[in-house]
Amino acid sequence: MTVFFSIFSGVLIAVMILFNGQLGVAWGNYHATVFVHLSGLFVITLVLLFKRISLKNTLRAAPWQSYLGGFIGILGVVGNNLSFAALGVSITLALGLLGQTAAALLVDSFGLLGAKKIPFDGRRLVGAALIAAGAVAMMLF
């Protein structure tokens, strides 16, 4: 069942890139980003109501910086939309995997964003290079 959910999740992510990208093309990227966040906020509010989860005492429970993750998420929507418009869904996803791999390497090696510092492992560059080569192959051939 968890495997099925994982597969389903991957499909949804790809379809989401398509839908958000289409909205970006139709509305312009900034209007699209606002709508994506507004509709997402609406849906998560429904989820909270449905699961009867209260927001009481949650606004000051953590350091204020912890609440700013949404700022970073904007780059995700805008970046995917710009990439989608020029390159389509599959290459956008491949580039996204490259970005995730590179970011994970940086975060671990320097202990960024409060992560536990993990000594740099040069072998991880091999994986990153393979992903980069794959993305290039998808664009060129």
Next chain:
Amino acid sequence: MVAIVFGVLAGASIVGGRMVNARLSSTIGPYCGTFYNYVTGLSLSLVLLFLSGEAFPALSLPQTFGESGMYLGGLLGVIVVVIANIITPRMSAFLMTIIIFVSQLVSGITIDALGGTPVSIGKIVGAGLVLIGVLYNQSLERRPKKGKAA
């Protein structure tokens, strides 16, 4: 070229956003964490919209089923988060990551093909390379380098 850079940045932002949100979620729970994630995301995207001066789009009701899809991206984003919250504690992160990535790439190529971009050899070979790279790096994370791990 700009599109390539932004595609990579979008992926990097997933890692950054996920780390910040994970810390918040560990205190107030994943659903409340996601709620604030959208509140701050919406706030800044409104500021950016204002600064951009982007012209208000011509709105029209969707005429066909296909046209209505583009309004559902935000919904799908939340469903992805909810699914992640359900399955993450129940399966190995390694397996989950690999399955989601394979599924993403296969779906992406399929969607592009349905949209009229033919499936090329380069796309299949390239996606294969991407997956080998992901698989290799994920396996390194499972078995850290001997002697150097803290």
